[in-house]
Amino acid sequence: MRQPSRMTVRARIALLAALCVAGAVALTSMGAYLTVYRSLYEQIDDNLGSRAANALTTPGLTDSPSGRIPIGFLSLTDVQYTVIDDRGTIVFDIGQPKPAIGDAERRVAQRQQRNSIRTDERTDSRVLAVPVPGASEDLALVVGQPLGPTRDLLNDLAVVLLVVGGLGIALAALAGAAVARASMRPVQRLTQATERVARTGDLRPIPISGDDELARLTQSFNTMLGAVQAAQEDQRRLVADAGHELRTPLTSLRTNLELLLAAEAPDAPSLSDKDKREIYADVRAQLDELTQLIGDLVELAREDATASVWEAVDVGEIVEQALDRARRRGSDLHFQVWVQPWVLIGDAAGLERAVLNLLDNAIKFSPPGGTVRVRLGPIGDGFAVLEVADEGPGISDEDLPRVFDRFYRSPEARTLPGSGLGLAIVRQTALRHGGEVLAGRAPEGGALFTLRLPGVPA
Known part of the structure; x- marks a missing residue:
């Protein structure tokens, strides 16, 4: 079965940039269109209102082919207008196109509402009705203006916004692809390096x-x-x-x-x-x-x-357990022990092996009847120190830097049993538990090993 192709990160970045710009362009275009739409309709309404007010407030009459008309009606020659009574019947007709008459206009003539303005969908025009003051009967002046030019202007604006927005989205996608290509170049180098490592090592x-x-x-x-x-x-x-x-x-x-x-x-x-x-x-x-x-x-x-089990471990108990085994191996030695409880999260078996290796090393180099000093206690900085010192020949200056190397054995130790891995295991255990181990000279003259481990007092 063929796996569906996944979109690359570069394509995702380009698509995300295009979507973000598309959202911004859509919101901006919608806001601009609605603002212009409202502004144009408000201009039409204001124009119709002012024209009707001027027509009704201009005094005097003048002759026309249909009779005498108010002089103010002469200013309405470029819009549709008429006068209706309370039944919606046209009482003034000069032969020009008339605005649509509906229930809203009749209610104005009947003085049921002060005025009305609406959009007539049938004639696609804006219609304003206002009452005629001072008439002997209830009359209303109805003024209308076709919305064709306004709708054409709004349609042109919509096309411009759509074209400009589409170009902006395309440019954003191209820019996103370019930015993604430049920003992903280091990632491509990492990918190539990873493939090179997997292929050639x-x-x-x-x-x-x-x-x-x-x-x-x-x-x-x-x-x-x-x-x-x-x-x-x-x-x-x-x-x-x-x-x-x-x-x-x-x-x-x-x-x-x-x-x-x-x-x-x-x-x-x-x-x-x-x-x-x-x-x-x-x-x-x-x-x-x-x-x-x-x-x-x-x-x-x-x-x-990595150790399979990490748990709370009392290093003091581990030292005591390792000492029990060490005393059987060095039965002719004296062990001077001072141990305080110290708890850490670690591998109990690995820590015991490390402590036993330090004790075995001290037993191996201690003279018959010698003393092995073991001390465990905190040092005040969130760490405790385990010191193991012997009375043997000590470690030479040449051997100190290498005593923890794997398989390293000093000339004096090559005649003694051992593999040269015991101290390397101690160092590995210390590092794995966030500590360290150091080698030096003890005041007794022999070797001194210091194992530093993090933890808390028990």
Whole structure:
């Protein structure tokens, strides 16, 4: 089934401009026509009224072919007029065209109303009736003027308004189309850039011109492109680093397994029980390293995604839960703890993993019998700080800028178990919750990690 074509934004703008101008032109034309219409009819009524008044107030009589008539009637020769009695009978006729006579005029002659003025549709004329003062019987002067010239003038005005209005609407549509074409050009560039990104994956920024809303939209789109490009770079770097880190334990596993299989082959020298135990221990260690590395990679991928459940979380309770697990791993260490309740909206599982990573890092580098200091409390600006300090060798100045990079391990840490992802997970969790994490030196001489999180006291 063929989909109906949709009107483009450019066509909508042009149509909207034309409709707005059409509405304005229609209202203006209607107002102008009605104003002229009323003015012309008022002029006719005023003219008929003044002519009738002058005819009735001018004294004297004069001779005419039909007899003696009031001198004032001579001023009515260019309009239709006559005199009727109270029965509507014409009592004065000089042989010229007469205005229409109806009930309204008879009522004036009968003195039932002061005067009347109306439009007679049959003769298409304007008819005025006024009583004749001082007559021996009830009479009325009826004056009429044809409306043909007036209607012709109004028709001409309507045609002019229609033509001018139509031209104005057409010009408005053309101007709207031109404005739409110019204003939509940046949007077209954005559309082409989006199609280019979808087609080729090219994330080059779009040139920006001007400082209007569309320029800001282009800037926002360029920012988005930069974020997508950075995310792609992070993804490629993560895959490359993960492949590099997985290669070492997999190679070691393959070597040990090939050695064990070779020892089982016929006529092959057998391995001693001690060698087998060392190989088995090495295999278990490599499997543990692979398990931890894969778990950290899964956790890091989960941290990059949006958490499925965000709820009110007491960071103090999370720290206590992480300490319970950390004490089992560092049974020979002393933990100095000072924790105040602190509530935020976040991912409880992710926060606990981040806190446990900080504690595991402190346990890993602490000397036997050392002290791990854990402190959580507000700092007065809507944030709380979790500090984890140890008495280990600390972090060198060269390593400080890179301790939170993925897979980064200092020379001292490469001999210890770990994947190099624990602190990267801590940083991801902090950023996802609107906080930050910093590394430095503790007064005890070891490492000090500070996790800053927003929230409120419980």
